[in-house]
Amino acid sequence: MAERTEAEKLGEVLKPRERTFVREYLVDLCGTKAAVRAGYSEKSAASQASRLLRKPEVRAYRDALLQEQFDAIGVTKHSIAAEVWKLYERCTQQRPVRIWDSQKHEYVFAGLWEFDVKGALKALDMLRQMLPEMGKDEGGGAGPSLEDMVMGGGGREF
Structure with a gap:
């Protein structure tokens, strides 16, 4: 028998409808729609989704399923x-400003x-938020340095 995944283990503590909600939530990341598709009433779907997404065991199951997908x-x-x-590099590329010359018509x-x-x-802020997590490698090691990661190991200086 194959060993169970982390998501399967975490899903065992949830009710079937909660598991369904999480799987449906990952379709479009819309809690209200996911709650309706999971069988909750349309009137209470938004509040049910909010309640479910605050539950630590639901979040853990969602994160495990996401990790499997990733x-x-x-x-x-x-x-x-x-x-x-x-993305940051693309955003910092200079582009010429052009204006309409009515005499030249161009x-x-x-x-x-x-x-x-x-x-x-925004890209720099996203990187800043990611930095505390970057040192936590799945294999237990420190992972590549930020310089290697950002520069692709290319040896370019700032």
Whole structure:
């Protein structure tokens, strides 16, 4: 007999409808819709979803199912951080500001450059929030350094 997964073990402490709610919640991350699909009444679905999502055992089951999904497609904390860094780099690339020249009937360079400040700051904030978790590797080790992770081991200096 195959060994049970962490999610299966955590799911045993939940009622069948609670397990169904969690699986439905992971479809679209909408608690109210998930509660209705799990069999709760439409009138009480929002409050039931809120109540269920506050229960530690429901959250643990949800997290275990998510982890299984991430493992199946190869998503790790480090791969997410690397993608956030790529987003940051895209947001900080300068783009020329162009204005319409009515005499030439075309857009011309205005002598200014712009970049996505809000996107860059959001990406940096996401990385900052991820940093405490980055040292916690699933294998018990420290994992790659932040520099290796962010730069892809490429050896580029700031």
